[in-house]
Amino acid sequence: MGDLDEVMAIERLSFSHPWLETTFQGEIQNDGISFPLVAVHRVEKRIVGYILYWKIRDDVQINNIAVHPDFRRFGMGEAMLRDVLLRTKCEGAVFVSLEVRVSNTAARALYEKFGFKPLAVRKNYYTHPDEDALVLSLDLKE
Ligand SMILES: CC(C)(COP(=O)(O)OP(=O)(O)OC[C@H]1O[C@@H](n2cnc3c(N)ncnc32)[C@H](O)[C@@H]1OP(=O)(O)O)[C@@H](O)C(=O)NCCC(=O)NCCS
Incomplete structure (x- = not known):
């Protein structure tokens, strides 16, 4: 909860339709299912990114x-995603999925680098602007 101000600042800089603070609060309280992690810059001692995932049995x-715009393209997104994939695989996860805007080339390239594959399209899933979501998945058993 103490990290929320910094996380919300990054969230607002990163998305046209950011999550509300209450959404993050609900996630933090959803203990055992929702896992919110922050990445802290060792020198500047500030939060530069975060990742939030759900793990339900073997499903992630x-x-x-998101990564703060000033700290993008330094490998932070990749490091956070790798951390989650490794940690959940060690805990027995076998399947990972996520949604991404069709136009989000940066995020799509990141997921592609890890081997995520298209699974489905959710029509008009996003607003501000209206856009389809691509559902991507990764099989951790491979
Ligand atoms: C997507 C995001 C988290 C990537 O974070 P990042 O720390 O900048 O990414 P990294 O530096 O770890 O890059 C890892 C890989 O992602 C891809 N990538 C990242 N940014 C990219 C860009 N702007 N254009 C193309 N590819 C990009 C590349 O494949 C890169 O590997 P490379 O460095 O070997 O080329 C960041 O751009 C962000 O916060 N975007 C706004 C929020 C968002 O869209 N989140 C995803 C919602 S689904």
């Missing part, structure tokens, strides 16, 4: 990931 959903 990445529900949010």
